[in-house]
Amino acid sequence: xxxxxxxxxxxxxxxxxxxxxxxxxxxxxxxxxxxxxxxxxxxxxxxxxxxxxxxxxxxxxxxxxxxxxxxxxxxxxxxxxxxxxxxxxxxxxxxxxxxxxxxxxxxxxxxxxxxxxxxxxxxxxxxxxxxxxxxxxxxxxxxxxxxxxxxxxxxxxxxxxxxxxxxxxxxxxxxxxxxxxxxxxxxxxxxxxxxxxxxxxxxxxxxxxxxxxxxxxxxxxxxxxxxxxxxxxxxxxxxxxxxxxxxxxxxxxxxxxxxxxxxxxxxxxxxxxxxxxxxxxxxxxxxxxxxxxxxxxxxxxxxxxxxxxxxxxxxxxxxxxxxxxxxxxxxxxxxxxxxxxxxxxxxxxxxxxxxxxxxxxxxxxxxxxxxxxxxxxxxxxxxxxxxxxxxxxxxxxxxxxxxxxxxxxxxxxxxxxxxxxxxxxxxxxxxxxxxxxxxxxxxxxxxxxxxxxxxxxxxxxxxxxxxxxxxxxxxxxxxxxxxxxxxxxxxxxxxxxxxxxxxxxxxxxxxxxxxxxxxxxxxxxxxxxxxxxxxxxxxxxxxxxxxxxxxxxxxxxxxxxxxxxxxxxxxxxxxxxxxxxxxxxxxxxxxxxxxxxxxxxxxxxxxxxxxxxxxxxxxxxxxxxxxxxxxxxxxxxxxxxxxxxxxxxxxxxxxxxxxxxxxxxxxxxxxxxxxxxxxxxxxxxxxxxxxxxxxxxxxxxxxxxxxxxxxxxxxxxxxxxxxxxxxxxxxxxxxxxxxxxxxxxxxxxxxxxxxxxxxxxxxxxxxxxxxxxxxxxxxxxxxxxxxxxxxxxxxxxxxxxxxxxxxxxxxxxxxxxxxxxxxxxxxxxxxxxxxxxxxxxxxxxxxxxxxxxxxxxxxxxxxxxxxxxxxxx
Numbered sequence: 001x002x003x004x005x006x007x008x009x010x011x012x013x014x015x016x017x018x019x020x021x022x023x024x025x026x027x028x029x030x031x032x033x034x035x036x037x038x039x040x041x042x043x044x045x046x047x048x049x050x051x052x053x054x055x056x057x058x059x060x061x062x063x064x065x066x067x068x069x070x071x072x073x074x075x076x077x078x079x080x081x082x083x084x085x086x087x088x089x090x091x092x093x094x095x096x097x098x099x100x101x102x103x104x105x106x107x108x109x110x111x112x113x114x115x116x117x118x119x120x121x122x123x124x125x126x127x128x129x130x131x132x133x134x135x136x137x138x139x140x141x142x143x144x145x146x147x148x149x150x151x152x153x154x155x156x157x158x159x160x161x162x163x164x165x166x167x168x169x170x171x172x173x174x175x176x177x178x179x180x181x182x183x184x185x186x187x188x189x190x191x192x193x194x195x196x197x198x199x200x201x202x203x204x205x206x207x208x209x210x211x212x213x214x215x216x217x218x219x220x221x222x223x224x225x226x227x228x229x230x231x232x233x234x235x236x237x238x239x240x241x242x243x244x245x246x247x248x249x250x251x252x253x254x255x256x257x258x259x260x261x262x263x264x265x266x267x268x269x270x271x272x273x274x275x276x277x278x279x280x281x282x283x284x285x286x287x288x289x290x291x292x293x294x295x296x297x298x299x300x301x302x303x304x305x306x307x308x309x310x311x312x313x314x315x316x317x318x319x320x321x322x323x324x325x326x327x328x329x330x331x332x333x334x335x336x337x338x339x340x341x342x343x344x345x346x347x348x349x350x351x352x353x354x355x356x357x358x359x360x361x362x363x364x365x366x367x368x369x370x371x372x373x374x375x376x377x378x379x380x381x382x383x384x385x386x387x388x389x390x391x392x393x394x395x396x397x398x399x400x401x402x403x404x405x406x407x408x409x410x411x412x413x414x415x416x417x418x419x420x421x422x423x424x425x426x427x428x429x430x431x432x433x434x435x436x437x438x439x440x441x442x443x444x445x446x447x448x449x450x451x452x453x454x455x456x457x458x459x460x461x462x463x464x465x466x467x468x469x470x471x472x473x474x475x476x477x478x479x480x481x482x483x484x485x486x487x488x489x490x491x492x493x494x495x496x497x498x499x500x501x502x503x504x505x506x507x508x509x510x511x512x513x514x515x516x517x518x519x520x521x522x523x524x525x526x527x528x529x530x531x532x533x534x535x536x537x538x539x540x541x542x543x544x545x546x547x548x549x550x551x552x553x554x555x556x557x558x559x560x561x562x563x564x565x566x567x568x569x570x571x572x573x574x575x576x577x578x579x580x581x582x583x584x585x586x587x588x589x590x591x592x593x594x595x596x597x598x599x600x601x602x603x604x605x606x607x608x609x610x611x612x613x614x615x616x617x618x619x620x621x622x623x624x625x626x627x628x629x630x631x632x633x634x635x636x637x638x639x640x641x642x643x644x645x646x647x648x649x650x651x652x653x654x655x656x657x658x659x660x661x662x663x664x665x666x667x668x669x670x671x672x673x674x675x676x677x678x679x680x681x682x683x684x685x686x687x688x689x690x691x692x693x694x695x696x697x698x699x700x701x702x703x704x705x706x707x708x709x710x711x712x713x714x715x716x717x718x719x720x721x722x723x724x725x726x727x728x729x730x731x732x733x734x735x736x737x738x739x740x741x742x743x744x745x746x747x748x749x750x751x752x753x754x755x756x757x758x759x760x761x762x763x764x765x766x767x768x769x770x771x772x773x774x775x776x777x778x779x780x781x782x783x784x785x786x787x788x789x790x791x792x793x794x795x796x797x798x799x800x801x802x803x804x805x806x807x808x809x810x811x812x813x814x815x816x817x818x819x820x821x822x823x824x825x826x827x828x829x830x831x832x833x834x835x836x837x838x839x840x841x842x843x844x845x846x847x848x849x850x851x852x853x854x855x856x857x858x859x860x861x862x863x864x865x866x867x868x869x870x871x872x873x
Contacts, residue, residue, distance in 0.1 A: 065301035069248065077247045077309050084240035085314060088116045090233045092133075095153040098222050103140050110321070111136040117318035121311040132322070152219055153230075160198055161234020162264060167194030169261035202227050238264065244310050245286075248302040254293040262289035279307075280484075319352040320451070350458055354411035356448045357421055361403030362481050364428050367441055368397035368518040369489030389435055390514060396431035397518035399424050400485075401525050404478045408470060410459075412616060418452070418459035425449040460579075461616065470533075471622070482526055489515040549575045553584055556602050563747035563756040563791055564629070565601045569728045572715045573597065576617065578610045585614050588716050593859035594618040596627045597717055599634045608637050615641055626856055627846040628717070629794060635844060644849035652792035652838035656755075656783040661776060665837060669779075672772035676734065679767055681741060683777040686731045695723055697740040698731070705761040716864045719745065719758035726759070732781075734766070734774055741766040742774055747791075755782040756791035775836065794843050795830040 092112035096103060115132035137147055170191025205227035211220040222230065242263040246256050253259070266285035270278015283303050290299050402424050409417025425445050432442040470478075492515070545553070545568065553575055557565045565586070568575070573586040583602025588595050596614060600607035611627070618625035627638060628648075635645055661670040676683075686694060702721045706712065713720035726745050734742040742762035748755055757778065762770050782790050847856055 061297040062300050062304075065295075065297045066304065069301065069305070073247050074305070074309075077244050077305070080240055080244045080247060081310050081314070084237060084244065084310075085113050085116065087233060087236045087240060089113050091116075091154045091157050091237075092150065094157065094226065094229055094233060095150040098153055098220075098226050099146055099149060103137065103142065107136070107140060113314075114318040114321045117314035118322075121315040132318075149219060153222070156201070157230040157234050158237075159234075160201060160231045161236070161238050162268070163194040163198040164231055164235050165238050165260065166264045166268075167191045167196075167198065169257065169264060170194065198231060202231070241267075241310065245302060245306045248305045248309075249290075250294065250298055252294070253298075254290065258293075259290075262286060265289065283307075315355075319356060322349055322352045349455060350413045351411050353452060353455060353458075354407045356451060357403050357410050358407040358477070358481070360425065360428065360445055360448045361400045361407065362485070363441060363444060364396050364400030364403065364432075365482065365485035365522065366488060367432070367438065368393060368400065368522070369485045369515050370492050390517075392431040392434035393514045394518050394521055396428060396435055397522040398525055399428045399431060401482065401522045403428070404481055405526075405529060408474050412620065413459050413461045415459045415461060418456065422449065422452060425452070461613070478526070482522060486519050486523070489519055545571050545573065545575050549577075552577065552581050553586075553601070556582065556584060558750040560601060561749050561751040561753040562598075562601075563749050563754050564598045566729070566747045567597065567717070567719065567758070569725050570715065570719060570722065571725070572720075576610070576614055578602075578606045578613065580606065583607045583610050585610060587614070588863045589623065590859040590863040592622060592624050593856050593863075594623040594625050595716075595860050595863060596625070597629065599627065599630050599637075604637075611637050612641060615643075624848060624856065626860070628860060629843045630846055632842050632844065635846070638846035642849070643846045645844045645846055646853055648843050648845050649794050649796040650840040651794045651843050652833040652836070652840060653754075654779060654790040654792065654836050654838045656779060656787050656790055659779055659783050661780070666776070668835065669772055669776035672769040673776050675769045676767060676773040679736065681734050681736045681767060681770070681773070683732070683734055683774070683781075685746070685781060686733055688727060688729050688731075691727045691731050692723070694731070694733070694740065695726070698726065698743055701740055701743060701763045702759075702761050704763045708764045712866075714864050715866060717860075718864060721759065732757070732774065732778055734762075734770055742770045744774060744778070746778075749787070752786055754789045754791055755785075755787040756793070779836075792833045792836065792838055795833055 086109075089109040089112040092108045093105060096108055111133055114136075118132055133147060133150065137150075142150075168191070202224065205222050206224045208221045239260070242260045243256070245263060246253075246259050249259070254262075263286070266282045266289065267278065269285045270282040283300075286303060287296065287299055403421065406417050406421045406424065410421055425448060429442045429445045429449070432438045432445065550568065550571070553565075553568050557568065567573075568586050573588050575584050575586055577584045583600050583606040585596040585600045587597065594614075600610045600614075602610070615625040625643075627643075629651075630638070638645070660666070661673070691698075699721065719725065729748060730746045732744045732746055733740050740763075742760075744757040744760040746755065747758055755778070760771075760774075762774075767773075779790055845853075845856070847853060
């Protein structure tokens with residue numbers, strides 16, 4: 001905040017760097033869209049395979065195959081599933097043995113079972129198993145670094161068993177008959193490669209003693225006994241998972257060894273697709289691999305049951321565990337320091353409920369695409385008119401689409417979305433009971449409703465329901481869900497010959513017309529919603545401060561000590577308050593970057609909730625939330641949300657208690673004051689009320705300074721010349737015979753603890769010692785007024801420690817600091833402030849770990865400069 005010293009580490013970035021940042025922005029957008037688009041493409045391919053393979057089978061045959069499976073096989077599949085998830089818990093047990101942790105085995109088992117049930121079914125795109133581990137383990141004292149090591153350890157365990165079993169299956173088991181001669185010949189070699197990779201890990205554990213260093217993160221190689229146990233546990237995991245599916249197949253199917261190879265290959269395809277749970281992709285691959293051994297209807301029946309037993313039932317169990325934990329520990333504080341592992345959340349229950357809501361919508365759509373039970377319809381026909389069946393069937397599909405869309409609002413904790421979902425579930429329950437007395441479906445919807453009702457307090461956001469954006473993942477998921485239900489309907493009723501008369505046929509046995517009308521209604525509703533989203537006017541998301549907002553901010557500022565919040569009077573930033581207006585952040589937007597200047601202003605408790613609210617508000621609009629120039633004491637608040645940190649530089653603060661110009665320490669300042677006195681240059685403080693009277697002189701000095709520096713006004717984190725802004729606070733001036741030579745507006749901390757300056761300018765005809773003399777006078781004046789510190793502002797990129805294990809940003813920042821003088825005087829700023837012998841305190845930037853830090857810093861620099869064009873100029 002001194003002499004227009006930009007606190008921005010990439011102030012005057014060159015043309016080529018701007019192009020690089022724009023290319024990085026394009027790359028980030030492509031990165032956001034490519035995974036869901038790739039998943040959608042693989043789903044389309046899998047759908048085409050399913051459609052092709054299912055040409056010879058009917059919906060009724062699949063139902064018959066489901067009913068034909070013996071109950072004993074279902075019970076055995078449930079037993080294998082339970083054993084498999086118990087083995088999965090051994091992943092974390094081994095990881096804690098590897099780390100030497102002190103968490104009890106029961107807690108480890110519960111956490112592991114919950115996280116694997118979620119990550120297996122939902123994947124990391126919506127609700128990460130890593131986030132579940134963070135939630136529980138951080139509560140029990142596990143550090144973020146150890147949590148990262150657990151994730152790395154478990155990932156290696158996961159792949160070790162896959163490589164070992166795949167290698168054994170490919171090398172020693174018969175290959176499916178659909179493979180070509182070239183593929184058949186290469187399969188044993190591929191199996192040998194998999195076995196070699198697994199063996200190499202065991203050899204590495206025996207030979208490698210020193211830990212690996214990855215970007216400053218230390219990973220120790222497990223000992224040979226632990227590595228061998230990793231292989232055994234992972235092999236047992238994969239073998240049991242395949243055994244679940246093998247149990248659900250008829251006895252005339254392939255041998256277990258043949259099935260294991262097909263199962264592992266299909267799972268790999270599902271992992272590559274990034275589709276949650278490999279849904280659709282896994283099934284398509286299994287149809288291809290098992291087609292030579294079994295009829296399609298039996299394969300489909302087994303896959304449906306496998307999806308239900310191995311994925312859905314454990315997922316429901318895990319989500320209920322999360323909901324129960326949320327109710328019990330709603331107010332508990334999870335303190336975790338360190339770098340994000342990509343998506344921690346301190347409140348997982350809303351996301352869990354959003355999954356429930358989405359699945360409920362999918363259930364209603366699938367129900368609308370399949371025929372009703374005729375015996376129940378005939379029973380209801382004696383009581384209710386046929387038209388009621390038709391209306392309830394149509395309404396059920398519309399409610400299904402509504403639940404798919406509203407699931408996003410549940411994830412965002414929006415209060416109105418919560419009430420709409422409750423109403424939609426009630427409507428869905430009524431529709432399920434009226435359209436075919438489908439009490440099973442109504443019970444499932446009622447369970448979701450029961451899970452929602454106790455969680456009302458979690459939905460405390462009053463933001464507009466659809467004011468935020470739908471991420472690419474949400475869009476693809478909603479469209480895929482509706483498309484899958486339509487495909488299911490056409491598959492079910494493909495034996496019905498299409499004619500235009502189908503649309504108008506109304507009768508108890510006319511299931512196909514009901515499906516067509518419901519599907520068109522659902523598609524039109526979703527299309528209408530999409531068009532409304534595209535055509536509606538976009539609400540402003542960063543309105544500049546109003547007089548009422550400034551008044552509220554002033555009340556909050558006056559209750560704290562820092563001077564940085566006084567930049568709110570520039571009125572070039574938007575303000576975001578907590579509901580009680582006891583805390584606020586001041587922020588600006590450049591591109592997709594939403595930048596909060598400093599920590600939230602206000603008490604710690606409301607500020608903590610305000611950080612989460614600001615992050616969610618930015619995410620509503622697809623923004624990247626960033627907190628700029630935050631203090632190290634507040635880093636834990638951002639760690640709770642899984643944000644990453646990077647050091648920006650160091651802030652210089654001069655202690656005023658006991659300050660004196662006597663002695664050698666401040667000899668240069670004493671000489672500067674003496675020179676000014678000899679030249680009859682006087683120092684005085686102009687009160688805020690008297691500043692308007694000297695405004696023309698201040699403007700002349702400012703214009704002369706800008707012209708001599710060939711500079712332009714900045715903003716956001718730096719002050720600019722504005723009459724209203726300068727009139728809010730006192731101004732220190734140096735004047736000679738009534739003519740102002742230099743000035744600096746004072747930022748006086750409300751509590752009387754800290755003093756600083758922002759706009760500091762001097763005329764070209766001012767003495768060379770003007771700046772040093774002005775600071776010396778300000779130190780003495782501040783001491784006389786009882787201030788304890790004089791804040792000189794931040795020296796960007798200073799104090800970055802560089803070592804062989806330093807992160808990339810620290811190394812790059814150090815290079816820019818040493819060799820970037822043509823862009824910005826980094827070293828000069830540090831030297832200028834160092835001569836006042838300040839106390840240095842680190843300042844950080846908190847940002848989402850998956851975002852590009854350089855792009856964020858470039859956006860912040862452009863935000864302060866006013867635009868990228870002004871930045872380049």
